[in-house]
Every structure is written in C-alpha cells, then in structure tokens.
Amino acid sequence: MLILHKNNNINGLMDADAIIIGAGACGLMCAVQAGYLGRRVILLEKNEQPGAKILISGGGRCNYTNLFATDEQFISGNKHFVKSAFTQWTVADTISFFETYGINGREKTLGQLFPESNNARDIVAVFTSLCEDLGQQLICGVSITDIDILEDGFAVKYDKGPKSRILKAPKLVIATGGLPIPKMGATDFALRFARKQGLKIAETAPALVPLTITGKEEDWYARLSGNSVFCRVSNEHIAFEENILFTHWGLSGPAILQISSYWKRGEVFNIDLLPGQNITALLEEERKQNGKSLLSTFFNHLYPKKFTDAMARFLPVEKQVASLTRAEMEQIAQIIHQFKVKPAGDKGYDKAEVMRGGIDTSELSSKTLECKKIPGLYFGGECVDVTGWLGGYNFQWAWASGFVIADNL
Numbered sequence: 001m002l003i004l005h006k007n008n009n010i011n012g013l014m015d016a017d018a019i020i021i022g023a024g025a026c027g028l029m030c031a032v033q034a035g036y037l038g039r040r041v042i043l044l045e046k047n048e049q050p051g052a053k054i055l056i057s058g059g060g061r062c063n064y065t066n067l068f069a070t071d072e073q074f075i076s077g078n079k080h081f082v083k084s085a086f087t088q089w090t091v092a093d094t095i096s097f098f099e100t101y102g103i104n105g106r107e108k109t110l111g112q113l114f115p116e117s118n119n120a121r122d123i124v125a126v127f128t129s130l131c132e133d134l135g136q137q138l139i140c141g142v143s144i145t146d147i148d149i150l151e152d153g154f155a156v157k158y159d160k161g162p163k164s165r166i167l168k169a170p171k172l173v174i175a176t177g178g179l180p181i182p183k184m185g186a187t188d189f190a191l192r193f194a195r196k197q198g199l200k201i202a203e204t205a206p207a208l209v210p211l212t213i214t215g216k217e218e219d220w221y222a223r224l225s226g227n228s229v230f231c232r233v234s235n236e237h238i239a240f241e242e243n244i245l246f247t248h249w250g251l252s253g254p255a256i257l258q259i260s261s262y263w264k265r266g267e268v269f270n271i272d273l274l275p276g277q278n279i280t281a282l283l284e285e286e287r288k289q290n291g292k293s294l295l296s297t298f299f300n301h302l303y304p305k306k307f308t309d310a311m312a313r314f315l316p317v318e319k320q321v322a323s324l325t326r327a328e329m330e331q332i333a334q335i336i337h338q339f340k341v342k343p344a345g346d347k348g349y350d351k352a353e354v355m356r357g358g359i360d361t362s363e364l365s366s367k368t369l370e371c372k373k374i375p376g377l378y379f380g381g382e383c384v385d386v387t388g389w390l391g392g393y394n395f396q397w398a399w400a401s402g403f404v405i406a407d408n409l
C-alpha cells in the first residue's frame with residue numbers, strides 16, 4: 001500500500017512542482033521518486049508510449065543494471081562526476097526497487113542483470129503503474145514548441161494534435177536521452193536547448209556501435225561474416241575480453257561495441273585472437289606431439305573453420321607445424337596476438353546503443369544535477385556527458401540520475 005504525501009501547496013499559477021521532458025528510463029524514475037516525496041510532476045513524452053528504448057533494450061529483455069557497476073565503467077569529461085549520484089542511488093537500490101515491484105533479477109553474464117521474465121515490458125509497466133498510483137501525469141504524443149525561463153520557473157509550450165498548451169512549473173527536468181535510433185523518437189532536444197542557453201556541450205558521437213571496414217580489407221571481413229571469436233580487444237586506453245563478430249561490412253559483437261566508445265576515426269586498435277594463451281607455446285607443444293599436422297588443422301581446434309581458411313591470407317596454414325620457420329612462428333604470434341584493425345568508421349546513430357558526450361558536466365552540480373547557471377533546471381540520463389559500458393551500466397546511470405534529480409525537486 002502506497003502512502004502518498006501529496007504536496008497541495010503548488011502556487012496557483014503553477015501546474016506542477018516540476019515538468020519532466022522525456023519519459024524514458026531517467027524521466028520515469030524521476031517521476032516515480034518525486035511522487036514518493038510528495039512532488040507532483042507532469043511528464044511530457046514525444047512518443048505515443050513511454051520507455052521506447054527500455055522496451056528494445058537487451059534484445060527486448062532489458063539488461064537493467066550491472067552487479068559490478070562502479071564509477072570506473074563510465075566515460076565522461078569528468079571521471080569523478082558520477083560518484084555522487086552512484087552513492088545516492090546504488091546498484092543494490094536498483095535491484096531492491098524492482099524487487100519491491102515483483103521483478104527479480106537474473107544474472108546472464110559479467111554481472112548483467114535481466115528480469116527473470118526476460119521481458120522489458122515488465123520494467124516499463126512498473127513505472128507506468130507507479131506513475132498512475134502516485135498521481136503523476138504522463139502526457140504522450142507531444143511536440144514541445146518552446147521553453148521560457150521565467151523569474152519563478154519555466155513555461156513549456158507544447159502541441160498535442162491540433163491543440164497547444166502552456167504548462168508552468170518552478171522546476172524543469174530535461175531527460176530526452178541521446179541521439180541513437182532516431183526512428184524510435186531520439187532527438188537532439190537536450191543538446192539544442194542547452195546550446196541555446198549557452199551551456200557547454202562535450203562533443204557527441206555514436207558509442208557502443210559496430211565498426212565498418214572498407215577498401216581492400218572489406219572482402220576479407222565479409223567472407224567471415226557470421227563468425228564469432230572470443231578475443232581481447234584493446235587500445236592505449238582500455239581492453240575488453242568478449243566475443244567479436246565478423247559481418248559483411250566490418251566488425252560487431254560485444255568486444256567491438258565496448259572498444260568503439262574509446263575509439264576515434266583514424267585510430268588503430270589491437271585484437272588478441274587467443275587471449276590468455278600463448279600461441280607460440282601451443283605450437284611448440286604441437287611440434288612435439290603432432291608435428292606433421294597442418295597449421296590449418298591446429299587452428300581448426302581453436303577457431304571456426306571459415307576463420308582458419310581466411311587466415312590463409314596472412315599465414316602458411318597448409319604447412320606442417322614441424323616445418324614452420326622461426327620467422328613464420330613470429331608472424332603467427334604477431335597475427336594471432338596483435339591483429340591490427342583500422343576501421344573506416346562506425347555504423348552511426350542508427351545502430352549505436354548510446355551517445356558519447358552531451359551536456360558538459362562542468363555545467364551541472366554532480367550532487368543534484370541542477371544546472372549551475374540556471375537554477376531549477378536539471379539534466380539527467382543519456383543527454384549528459386556520461387557514457388557507460390555495454391552491460392546494464394547505462395540504465396544504472398539513467399535510474400541514478402533520475403533519482404538524484406527527484407530528490408532535489
């Protein structure tokens with residue numbers, strides 16, 4: 001049974017304690033937490049339904065947090081920025097919040113938590129029913145036409161169908177997410193509004209995004225399309241050990257999505273195709289045990305056959321292991337442990353899971369996410385320059401930032 005502390009002191013000229021623009025992960029969490037604290041909010045959402053990205057997340061199953069999330073797995077102009085929010089709203093808070101409403105988590109891999117039902121709809125339903133119980137108003141299908149900054153708050157003008165309306169509130173929360181998947185309603189609303197107010201924006205780019213290979217390499221990758229190999233993908237900043245997936249246009253798979261957030265056009269990264277093992281030592285052993293076997297046969301024990309075939313481009317796969325020269329052994333070690341990739345680009349916002357960059361953290365209080373220059377204005381979720389790794393980290397930021405803002409409305 002919910003105990004509501006309704007705030008009945010809203011100034012007669014105000015429509016709510018706060019207006020939240022964007023009913024995604026951050027906006028929904030903010031509305032619900034504000035409701036617990038007796039704050040009345042109005043949520044304005046562009047789509048006809050809230051939580052579109054929650055619904056498609058994790059392949060429709062929603063990887064809603066990560067058991068191992070700390071501030072370490074986030075990219076931001078200020079690596080300390082997330083610390084306060086993550087202290088105020090922890091992974092344990094996310095887990096117990098959803099458990100309270102009947103969603104138990106199941107860890108799939110690497111700390112990634114999904115609802116036991118494997119259904120992202122259950123996550124969205126928690127918020128829609130809580131918004132209703134708490135009396136928070138959700139207005140979908142709106143088009144925001146203007147925002148005025150008043151002396152005592154904000155006036156948000158919007159159209160819904162043929163009707164226009166102005167809402168006023170002392171506080172305004174912008175939680176309109178990032179640029180990925182425009183066909184799902186993603187807009188640059190937060191960035192445009194922030195720019196208009198003279199706020200700094202950290203350069204934006206697609207992140208957690210597949211990478212493309214063009215030119216004479218393209219065919220080689222295309223021939224391997226559909227094959228997945230467990231690798232260590234690294235550059236000067238970071239390393240990830242997960243699968244890579246070859247595609248007809250380049251590389252995808254979790255390890256590639258992860259490194260893409262740390263990659264810039266023109267840079268090369270390294271793939272260790274046999275992480276944690278030493279190919280030279282394995283080959284020396286093979287020479288002793290089974291020297292007459294072909295290098296291709298040896299590789300077939302480690303990799304998909306198509307991959308072995310493709311290695312013929314670089315390595316003498318049809319040679320017997322015992323007859324490999326020292327130079328060939330070195331070349332094998334080089335290719336297997338230090339395979340260099342120079343992507344041509346990325347698949348862009350149509351395929352990216354998140355946006356890197358966003359509202360510069362120097363514009364916001366890390367404790368409240370309130371804009372330093374415009375009191376009463378808050379930015380949360382993906383529109384802020386905080387980008388998490390693949391694996392539930394980005395939702396943890398969205399929930400935490402929504403909670404922190406609510407606590408300060």
Ligand code: FDA
Binds near residue numbers: 027353
């Ligand atoms: P979010 O995008 O959730 O919400 C923003 C809301 O604002 C949307 O409802 C949008 O329609 C609305 N809006 C935009 N412009 C507006 C305007 N002008 N007026 C009114 N409303 C407007 N993360 C994770 O942790 N685990 C996962 O499993 C996945 N999986 C995943 C899969 C795919 C395919 C994608 C694209 C992304 C993920 N993510 C993820 C990332 C995750 O979805 C993302 O980080 C959060 O949804 C961000 O939450 P926000 O609330 O900031 O934005």
